[in-house]
Amino acid sequence: MKKIFYILLLFSSILQAKVIEVGTNKPIKSIQKAIVLAKVGDTVLVHKGHYKEGNIIINKRIVFIGKNYPILDGQKKYEVLSIKADGVIVRGFKVIKSGYATLEDPCGIKVYNKNNVVIQNNILDDNFFGIYIQNGANCIVKNNKVSAYGKEEQRIGNGIHCWKSDRLQIISNTISGHRDGIYFEFVTNSTIKGNFSTKNIRYGLHFMFSNDDAYISNVFKNNGAGVAVMFTRRVKMVNNHFEENWGDAAYGLFLKEISDSFIIGNKFAKNTSGIHMEGTSRILVQKNSFEANGWGMKIQASCMDNEIQNNNFVGNTFDISTNGSLVLNTFNGNYWDKYEGYDLDKNGVGDVPFHPLSLFSVITENNPSAMLLFRSFMITLLDKSEKILPSITPDNFIDKKPLMHSLPL
Amino acid sequence: MNRIIKIIFLDILKNKIVLGYTLILALLSWSSFGLEDNSAKGLLTILNVILFTVPLVSILFATIYLYNSSEFIELLLSQPIKRKKIWLSLFLGLSLSMVAAFFIGAGIPLLINAPDSVGLMMVIVGCLISLVFVALAFLSSILTRDKAKGIGISIMSWLFFALLFDGLVLFLLFQFSDYPIEKAMVAVTAFSPIDLARIQILLQLDVSAMMGYTGAIFKDFFGTAIGLSVSFLLLCLWVIIPFWVSLEKFKNKDL
Numbered sequence: 001m002k003k004i005f006y007i008l009l010l011f012s013s014i015l016q017a018k019v020i021e022v023g024t025n026k027p028i029k030s031i032q033k034a035i036v037l038a039k040v041g042d043t044v045l046v047h048k049g050h051y052k053e054g055n056i057i058i059n060k061r062i063v064f065i066g067k068n069y070p071i072l073d074g075q076k077k078y079e080v081l082s083i084k085a086d087g088v089i090v091r092g093f094k095v096i097k098s099g100y101a102t103l104e105d106p107c108g109i110k111v112y113n114k115n116n117v118v119i120q121n122n123i124l125d126d127n128f129f130g131i132y133i134q135n136g137a138n139c140i141v142k143n144n145k146v147s148a149y150g151k152e153e154q155r156i157g158n159g160i161h162c163w164k165s166d167r168l169q170i171i172s173n174t175i176s177g178h179r180d181g182i183y184f185e186f187v188t189n190s191t192i193k194g195n196f197s198t199k200n201i202r203y204g205l206h207f208m209f210s211n212d213d214a215y216i217s218n219v220f221k222n223n224g225a226g227v228a229v230m231f232t233r234r235v236k237m238v239n240n241h242f243e244e245n246w247g248d249a250a251y252g253l254f255l256k257e258i259s260d261s262f263i264i265g266n267k268f269a270k271n272t273s274g275i276h277m278e279g280t281s282r283i284l285v286q287k288n289s290f291e292a293n294g295w296g297m298k299i300q301a302s303c304m305d306n307e308i309q310n311n312n313f314v315g316n317t318f319d320i321s322t323n324g325s326l327v328l329n330t331f332n333g334n335y336w337d338k339y340e341g342y343d344l345d346k347n348g349v350g351d352v353p354f355h356p357l358s359l360f361s362v363i364t365e366n367n368p369s370a371m372l373l374f375r376s377f378m379i380t381l382l383d384k385s386e387k388i389l390p391s392i393t394p395d396n397f398i399d400k401k402p403l404m405h406s407l408p409l
Numbered sequence: 410m411n412r413i414i415k416i417i418f419l420d421i422l423k424n425k426i427v428l429g430y431t432l433i434l435a436l437l438s439w440s441s442f443g444l445e446d447n448s449a450k451g452l453l454t455i456l457n458v459i460l461f462t463v464p465l466v467s468i469l470f471a472t473i474y475l476y477n478s479s480e481f482i483e484l485l486l487s488q489p490i491k492r493k494k495i496w497l498s499l500f501l502g503l504s505l506s507m508v509a510a511f512f513i514g515a516g517i518p519l520l521i522n523a524p525d526s527v528g529l530m531m532v533i534v535g536c537l538i539s540l541v542f543v544a545l546a547f548l549s550s551i552l553t554r555d556k557a558k559g560i561g562i563s564i565m566s567w568l569f570f571a572l573l574f575d576g577l578v579l580f581l582l583f584q585f586s587d588y589p590i591e592k593a594m595v596a597v598t599a600f601s602p603i604d605l606a607r608i609q610i611l612l613q614l615d616v617s618a619m620m621g622y623t624g625a626i627f628k629d630f631f632g633t634a635i636g637l638s639v640s641f642l643l644l645c646l647w648v649i650i651p652f653w654v655s656l657e658k659f660k661n662k663d664l
Binding site: 337 | 572
């Protein structure tokens with residue numbers, strides 16, 4: 001029995017992963033060298049320092065840990081960290097100044113066709129692309145701070161860029177100053193949760209051809225054009241905040257060709273357009289709050305079978321606008337602060353239907369300059385008569401059960 | 410001059426109409442802020458008051474007051490006082506009472522319930538609008554000796570600025586919608602003090618919508634420091650020019 005125990009102990013000491021330390025006052029001074037020396041399963045521990053080693057390639061399964069945020073500097077020439085092995089863990093580095101090239105897209109940290117990679121607690125600053133996952137699966141990107149200082153779209157890449165991947169988890173990252181904060185293309189079954197994406201030049205989140213994903217509890221604030229979700233099926237958008245996305249082509253949430261999705265419990269505040277829908281179908285928009293937006297929702301006539309229910313529309317300039325007279329979506333049980341009806345049986349539901357589409361929103365849709373006349377007494381009069389006898393706005397564009405009191409969202 | 414202003418101011422206070430006006434404004438503002446839990450609706454009510462009620466009351470009251478005090482004016486003229494001084498003190502006395510009425514009635518609830526840029530802008534704009542329409546009242550009352558005609562002119566000018574002008578602009582917008590008229594439209598607003606006032610408030614109140622495409626053009630002009638000062642300057646011109654014209658007429662008028 002004892003023998004077996006000793007043999008096991010011997011084996012375990014052989015199998016035990018080594019820790020290779022790198023630092024200015026350690027025997028090994030170069031990260032590249034440490035990676036060459038490391039065997040599969042070893043840990044490379046990098047101490048504080050400024051490392052200018054060009055492109056660092058991790059090509060075996062190791063744990064790559066930085067202590068006190070050692071700086072990996074790409075000197076504006078190289079991709080900083082390339083991960084070309086499964087199961088690599090990268091933690092605690094400060095990755096700065098990746099190169100700039102339009103053909104190769106050099107990154108702060110890039111994963112090449114590998115699975116189970118964990119990128120956690122890093123600081124990425126002033127890179128072309130921040131973190132790039134190319135054709136990966138089961139990767140985790142967590143708690144990273146990604147920032148850049150892009151001035152124009154062409155000169156800067158995305159914060160967290162994911163392409164053709166599956167089952168990713170993008171959790172609690174902070175991204176600012178990139179082109180798109182988070183970019184998803186052909187990424188499936190993935191979760192984006194608790195991220196804060198702000199002041200990016202184009203979109204806070206850019207989402208294309210990515211089915212069966214969920215994004216939950218993220219904050220998208222003050223991005224150039226808000227958030228875009230396009231050409232995708234079965235997306236769940238829950239509890240996110242879309243704030244202060246201002247400009248003509250800026251949307252809290254821009255939906256194009258989306259179907260079978262859920263938009264639940266989000267907050268849209270102070271956007272030029274809260275939600276802009278184009279060609280979307282079978283979406284459930286529920287329990288969201290639209291506050292102080294220019295347009296709460298812009299629903300183009302190409303949308304159908306969407307259900308908008310139990311939302312709060314408060315303090316928006318226009319609650320809803322559309323560009324046609326075809327009504328294929330249903331509104332039910334929303335709270336509209338512009339509702340002027342009554343509730344005789346006191347059941348909390350207004351007795352007369354509400355026309356969320358104001359005459360003036362139709363006029364401005366056709367003739368944007370008319371915005372100049374908004375809130376003029378003349379226009380208010382026209383709006384009132386239109387509410388009573390709809391002639392320009394579609395008369396079946398109604399919420400049959402408008403709520404008398406706002407929902408506690 | 411100060412004594413004449415004081416006499417007029419006290420006289421206006423005595424006839425209680427302005428007091429009633431203050432009371433009604435206060436009632437409207439406090440109740441509209443009190444009814445809803447968010448201040449947005451209250452702001453809208455006061456916006457309509459500023460764009461509609463304030464001009465009407467200011468112009469009508471000032472016109473009628475001027476006609477009714479023609480004997481008092483004649484009495485003053487028999488004294489060794491310059492005509493300019495008399496007319497100016499009349500204007501200052503009237504506008505002081507109208508502005509005070511607006512400020513106490515609507516301004517204070519505004520500043521208490523919406524102590525931000527929107528509230529402040531509304532107070533300033535409301536006071537300016539009171540001044541503009543008092544000045545217009547001076548112009549319309551000097552144009553004719555006939556009281557009914559004078560009041561008619563003032564009501565017409567209120568109707569024009571409050572309703573017809575926007576109708577005309579809307580008509581123009583649709584007639585010329587194929588042309589890039591956004592910038593011309595900005596210039597057109599200078600011809601109506603109510604529009605100037607409305608757009609300044611709009612830029613504070615509906616800032617999200619104003620960031621849209623055409624909104625942005627307006628915001629680029631009205632929202633900048635230059636645009637802001639230009640539109641305030643224009644509003645001041647709307648006070649100065651009608652009053653100045655009426656003053657010139659009054660100086661040479663054969664009473």
